[in-house]
Amino acid sequence: xxxxxxxxxxxxxxxxxxxMGRASIFFVRVLAAVPSTFTRPRLIIKEIYSIxxxxxxxxxVSGFFVGMVLGLQGYVTLVDFGAEESLxxxxxxxxxxxxxxxxxxxxxxGRAGSALAAEIGLMKTTEQLSSxxxxxxxxxxxxxxxxxxxxxxxxxxxxxxxxxxxxxGGRFAGVGLLGVDEGSFWSQMQANVDLVxxxxxxxxxxxxxxxxxxxxxxxxxxxxxxxAEGISLATTQTVVNSAFAVLGLDFILTALMFV
Amino acid sequence: MMExxxxxxxxxFARGTHKIFNGISLDIHAGQVTAFMGPSGTGKTTxxxxxxxxxxxxxxxxxxxxxxxxxxxxxxxYDLRKRMGMLFQSGALLxxxxxxxxxxxxxxxxxxxxxxxxxxxxxxxxxxVGLRGxxxxxxxxxxxxxxxxxxxxxxxVLDPSMIMYDEPFTGLDPITKGTIVxxxxxxxxxxxxxxxxxxxDVNETMSIADYxxxxxxxxxxxxxxxxxxxxxSSPWLQQFLQGLPDGPVPFHYPAExxxxxxxxxx
Numbered sequence: 001x002x003x004x005x006x007x008x009x010x011x012x013x014x015x016x017x018x019x020m021g022r023a024s025i026f027f028v029r030v031l032a033a034v035p036s037t038f039t040r041p042r043l044i045i046k047e048i049y050s051i052x053x054x055x056x057x058x059x060x061v062s063g064f065f066v067g068m069v070l071g072l073q074g075y076v077t078l079v080d081f082g083a084e085e086s087l088x089x090x091x092x093x094x095x096x097x098x099x100x101x102x103x104x105x106x107x108x109x110g111r112a113g114s115a116l117a118a119e120i121g122l123m124k125t126t127e128q129l130s131s132x133x134x135x136x137x138x139x140x141x142x143x144x145x146x147x148x149x150x151x152x153x154x155x156x157x158x159x160x161x162x163x164x165x166x167x168x169g170g171r172f173a174g175v176g177l178l179g180v181d182e183g184s185f186w187s188q189m190q191a192n193v194d195l196v197x198x199x200x201x202x203x204x205x206x207x208x209x210x211x212x213x214x215x216x217x218x219x220x221x222x223x224x225x226x227x228a229e230g231i232s233l234a235t236t237q238t239v240v241n242s243a244f245a246v247l248g249l250d251f252i253l254t255a256l257m258f259v
Numbered sequence: 260m261m262e263x264x265x266x267x268x269x270x271x272f273a274r275g276t277h278k279i280f281n282g283i284s285l286d287i288h289a290g291q292v293t294a295f296m297g298p299s300g301t302g303k304t305t306x307x308x309x310x311x312x313x314x315x316x317x318x319x320x321x322x323x324x325x326x327x328x329x330x331x332x333x334x335x336x337y338d339l340r341k342r343m344g345m346l347f348q349s350g351a352l353l354x355x356x357x358x359x360x361x362x363x364x365x366x367x368x369x370x371x372x373x374x375x376x377x378x379x380x381x382x383x384x385x386x387x388v389g390l391r392g393x394x395x396x397x398x399x400x401x402x403x404x405x406x407x408x409x410x411x412x413x414x415x416v417l418d419p420s421m422i423m424y425d426e427p428f429t430g431l432d433p434i435t436k437g438t439i440v441x442x443x444x445x446x447x448x449x450x451x452x453x454x455x456x457x458x459x460d461v462n463e464t465m466s467i468a469d470y471x472x473x474x475x476x477x478x479x480x481x482x483x484x485x486x487x488x489x490x491x492s493s494p495w496l497q498q499f500l501q502g503l504p505d506g507p508v509p510f511h512y513p514a515e516x517x518x519x520x521x522x523x524x525x
Contacts, residue, residue: 123354131351134311135365135413136337142368 047150067169085184091170100163109242120221151214281477344414404435
């Protein structure tokens with residue numbers, strides 16, 4: 001019993017290191033293919049459209065609602081202290097530092113990450129990647145790297161849009177519905193949100209989450225078992241692993257940046 | 260004897276504990292149609308992937324155009340692959356671009372030809388497979404046979420000196436099957452290229468192959484011209500060629516005694 005448990009633990013550990021090694025080698029191969037991909041901007045633009053532009057509706061609608069909820073909750077808390085003029089700061093800081101990057105990454109993993117994993121997995125299942133290899137075309141350069149770059153460009157931009165729309169949502173709830181003074185809302189925000197400490201750090205989070213989410217999605221698709229069940233598993237794992245990675249990394253980055 | 264462009268020596272390959280090849284040796288010659296035949300699951304497609312360098316053997320040596328394909332750099336491997344065309348069983352067309360762009364794909368990736376020349380080359384290849392008029396269709400709008408013909412046009416667009424066909428006749432209606440047979444033979448004769456066919460469609464393969472290797476249980480069990488194989492006295496080969504359900508290759512998967520098995524459930 002004890003021996004079996006130790007054996008299982010050993011097997012699981014070895015398997016974990018093997019998977020991490022494979023994912024790391026994949027990441028290095030993708031990075032190596034990135035420079036040559038920039039010589040073919042049309043491939044990247046196509047991916048920015050399918051990964052980024054097609055995610056816009058989800059990001060804008062979600063951002064507005066998240067901002068409105070923040071406006072309502074912030075007001076309810078602040079009004080007890082007579083500090084409802086600070087609502088703009090609360091909404092902006094929360095969105096810029098935390099909710100903007102994190103919620104965008106989670107939505108991105110659900111919308112674009114799962115689609116990327118399914119697309120690459122299906123290309124593998126239908127032998128499109130194999131046929132490229134036999135045509136002497138490296139799928140990492142032709143298929144994976146443009147999606148990687150497209151994702152990394154798109155997600156920070158989506159983070160900016162989510163945050164901006166969220167602030168407008170907070171303004172709509174706070175100023176429009178609850179009667180907070182508009183001048184105070186914007187001026188306090190302008191005075192207390194720092195470009196480097198808040199905005200730049202929030203953007204760094206956005207870029208880090210973008211790399212991790214796109215890497216996970218592409219790797220899961222590329223390594224998917226070429227069956228219907230394999231693709232289903234790859235898409236599920238993409239969303240679940242991305243969520244864990246984003247939330248875990250957010251804690252670490254927050255500790256490094258703001259504590 | 261024509262020049263040997265592929266030499267396989269003492270090839271061993273296994274998936275886990277399951278041995279696929281157990282010391283296969285064979286040659287493929289320029290200008291000939293060479294076929295690998297054998298029952299399903301004998302590793303015919305695996306052999307094509309080993310020749311193409313997509314799978315690495317456990318032991319043995321595969322020389323393609325005089326180079327050990329499993330011990331060359333990636334650039335050399337890709338240079339070798341530019342001289343090979345491969346027709347996948349599914350066609351494996353890129354689903355997000357139309358027929359024209361699928362055929363143009365290798366040209367766009369490997370050459371810097373002007374658009375007008377790419378257009379002409381693609382139309383010539385599509386005309387050769389009878390699908391010039393279908394150039395604007397998407398892969399999802401093609402029948403199985405049409406997809407395979409487009410894939411064939413794509414496989415020959417870089418003018419390779421060898422084409423590998425993975426189960427080219429499987430799942431096709433008789434007319435399309437006849438079309439593919441004719442195309443393979445015509446391409447072989449007019450372009451003078453080596454053709455390697457993997458198939459278990461006996462009649463079609465026997466009708467166009469110059470030399471056939473029959474593979475079973477990880478080894479080449481018979482080889483020769485279609486005439487030689489047709490007159491072979493091997494009961495196993497005759498069962499395979501005539502499609503008899505039972506014989507040296509048993510109909511039943513190995514199992515315990517039938518009576519005991521039925522009674523065990525009571």
